Amino acid sequence: MKVIGLTGSIGMGKSATLAMFAEAGLPVYDADAQVHALYARGGEAVxxxxxAFPGVTKDGAVDRQALGPRVLSDPAALAKLEAIVHPLMVDRRRAFLREAEAGGADLVVLDIPLLFETGGEKAVDSVVVVSAPSDVQRSRVLARPGMTPEKFEAILAKQLPDADKRTRADFVVDTSQGLDVARQRVGEIIATLRGKARDAARG
Structure with a gap:
């Protein structure tokens, strides 16, 4: 089983691209969805x-709107949060991989937003970077509820620049050309990786 690491900066269309891999039949691990589950009522992180951050839960769940301001501009607080969440995420990711392999999957996709920033590329077989021009990225992000230019810049500051991600990628999906073009690219990537696997098996 080969593992694809999917990554991309905020506003690049990573969630839509992950959905395209799922539509193509690949098991996908959605990191954001897993964090939501950990933060939800009854979640292991609550x-x-x-x-660690008294007052950030509401009705038995983590209130992300309350938590965000406590950690976004405070590296020490962010490190404390990551020390709680990351081990739980690792456990969930391992369980996903075990289940996918047991089910006979040949390719799986791990959506890891900070793949390069955390050295996660070493744990996958190939990296797909989702990208778009900076003006498209900015307009998408600032259209989100509650987003401000200052918050956007703070998030960008924690992410490897898009140009660097593209350079280090095995494949790039440009989402600025529309969903059909991106979906076609996803299909090409899957076909290429399966072709390489067949060639290796013939070896």
Missing amino acids: APVEA
């Missing part, structure tokens, strides 16, 4: 996050 109690430890509330203990």
Whole structure:
């Protein structure tokens, strides 16, 4: 089983691209969805996050709107949060991979937003970077509810520049050309990787 690492900066269309891989029949691991599950009522992260950051839970779940301002501009607070969440995410990712392999999958996709920033590229077989021109990215992000230019810049500052990600990628999906073009590119990537696997098996 080969593991594809999917990454891309904020506003590049990574979630839509991940959905395209899922539509093509590949098992996909959605990191954002997993964080939501950890933060939801009954989630494993709720109690430890509330203990570390009193007042950020509401109705038994982590209130991300309350948590965000506490960590976004405070590296020490962010490190404390990551120390809670990352081990839980690793456990969930391992369980996903075990289940996919047991199910006979030949390719799986891990959506990892900070793949390069955390050295995660070493744990995958190929990297797909989702990209778009900076003006498209900016307009998409600033259209989100509650987003401000200052918050956008703070998020960007924590992410490897898009140009660097593209350079280090095995494949790039440009989402600025529309969904059909991006979907075609996803199909090409899957076909290429399966072709390489067949060639290696013939070896």
